[in-house]
Amino acid sequence: MALSERAVQRALSSHASQTGVFKRVIRFDPKSAPGGGLTCALLLRTMDPTPATGLNVSACLLVWTMRIMLPIRNEPIDEVDPVLMGAARKLMARLLGDLTLAGLVRTIDPRGQAGVRMSCPFGYVEIDGTMHRIADLNVPMIVNDVWAEVQ
Amino acid sequence: MSIGSGLGQNFFIDGYDLSGTTGSASRISSSQATLDKTAINQRGMARLPGLNDGGLDFQSWFDPATGFSQDALETLPTTDRVASWLFGVTLGDPTANLVAKQIGYDPTRAQDGSLSLTSSLLANQHGLDFGRNLTADGTDGIASQSGAGSLTGYNDSAAAATNFGLSMFVHLLSFTGTSITVTLQDSDDDGTDPYATVTGATTGALTTAQGLRVRTSATENVKEWLRVTTTGTFSAATFVVSYVRYLSTRWT
Numbered sequence: 001m002a003l004s005e006r007a008v009q010r011a012l013s014s015h016a017s018q019t020g021v022f023k024r025v026i027r028f029d030p031k032s033a034p035g036g037g038l039t040c041a042l043l044l045r046t047m048d049p050t051p052a053t054g055l056n057v058s059a060c061l062l063v064w065t066m067r068i069m070l071p072i073r074n075e076p077i078d079e080v081d082p083v084l085m086g087a088a089r090k091l092m093a094r095l096l097g098d099l100t101l102a103g104l105v106r107t108i109d110p111r112g113q114a115g116v117r118m119s120c121p122f123g124y125v126e127i128d129g130t131m132h133r134i135a136d137l138n139v140p141m142i143v144n145d146v147w148a149e150v151q
Numbered sequence: 152m153s154i155g156s157g158l159g160q161n162f163f164i165d166g167y168d169l170s171g172t173t174g175s176a177s178r179i180s181s182s183q184a185t186l187d188k189t190a191i192n193q194r195g196m197a198r199l200p201g202l203n204d205g206g207l208d209f210q211s212w213f214d215p216a217t218g219f220s221q222d223a224l225e226t227l228p229t230t231d232r233v234a235s236w237l238f239g240v241t242l243g244d245p246t247a248n249l250v251a252k253q254i255g256y257d258p259t260r261a262q263d264g265s266l267s268l269t270s271s272l273l274a275n276q277h278g279l280d281f282g283r284n285l286t287a288d289g290t291d292g293i294a295s296q297s298g299a300g301s302l303t304g305y306n307d308s309a310a311a312a313t314n315f316g317l318s319m320f321v322h323l324l325s326f327t328g329t330s331i332t333v334t335l336q337d338s339d340d341d342g343t344d345p346y347a348t349v350t351g352a353t354t355g356a357l358t359t360a361q362g363l364r365v366r367t368s369a370t371e372n373v374k375e376w377l378r379v380t381t382t383g384t385f386s387a388a389t390f391v392v393s394y395v396r397y398l399s400t401r402w403t
Contacts, residue, residue, distance in 0.1 A: 051174075052212070054170055054171035055160045055174075056158075056170045056291065057170075057171050113264050149159040150159045
């Protein structure tokens with residue numbers, strides 16, 4: 001199973017698009033405020049060999065962050081967190097319903113087989129003078145046999 | 152001093168290459184029992200060597216594809232299995248080999264969702280033998296041929312020929328053709344003295360993937376240099392060969 005970097009990225013962004021809740025899905029870290037409505041930004045956090053592998057090959061642990069963003073001035077303001085929660089729930093449902101990304105990976109790893117669990121902490125980020133409420137959905141996944149190991 | 156690591160190793164059972172699906176080995180054991188012969192006038196324990204034994208306990212990752220862990224281990228045969236663990240992929244690197252009964256194939260489904268399987272091999276009638284690899288090429292320890300021929304010779308630093316025979320452990324991993332015969336040849340010097348077949352060190356004609364141990368007579372003369380030679384009619388064959396040179400009658 002080789003690592004298809006672009007195919008994995010496109011599969012994740014496709015799942016985000018198909019939730020139907022995002023005004024825009026972008027595959028980069030935005031340097032300017034993305035605009036009103038829900039945004040999903042796809043970023044790769046880490047790319048590590050994992051012990052969950054064979055004797056002479058390394059599997060790869062990828063951890064993606066799917067950052068769900070909403071400007072905090074979105075009205076009504078007390079709906080901001082429920083809107084983010086709903087978007088994260090729908091996105092998680094799509095990902096957990098396609099654990100291998102149609103055969104691209106061994107598995108999306110919600111429970112941390114390789115040491116990192118799926119998580120979704122909430123917070124704030126200011127971009128370009130605009131404060132956003134964010135939910136960072138961290139998506140770990142294991143890809144088989146990416147690197148051969150030879151002494 | 153050149154301490155090595157456990158990375159880049161290989162594991163074969165009965166012609167199955169389980170290197171990519173085996174996660175770890177918790178025990179690779181070559182043991183010798185002792186017999187207590189302490190007399191009443193001795194102040195310390197007195198022991199004689201007893202029976203030798205061996206075993207290999209390992210953990211695999213679940214892989215249902217043909218030719219991998221589930222396929223190789225689920226049948227739990229009552230017949231002996233031949234296993235070889237390669238500690239490196241350079242010609243002459245150490246190997247651990249045994250003929251054993253497989254004891255169990257036990258899945259563990261952890262709370263984190265991982266699915267691993269533990270198996271044990273217990274040696275049958277002969278302990279685990281540490282030997283040397285004769286098919287490694289610096290990449291993966293496996294020889295690949297498109298026709299009959301000889302591989303590079305190896306000298307295991309034997310100062311002189313020995314007279315206690317040898318064992319060869321062969322894993323034929325894949326094969327296309329009529330048959331292949333794997334034989335060990337020896338030479339005094341890998342040059343002037345031509346290679347000749349070590350009597351008894353031949354698999355006979357093989358036609359399917361499998362693992363086997365071949366043992367010469369316990370008094371067979373084995374020269375310093377050894378190499379693998381194949382004969383037969385085939386267009387493709389991949390295989391692994393390890394050998395064990397016996398240095399006394401104790402382990403034959």
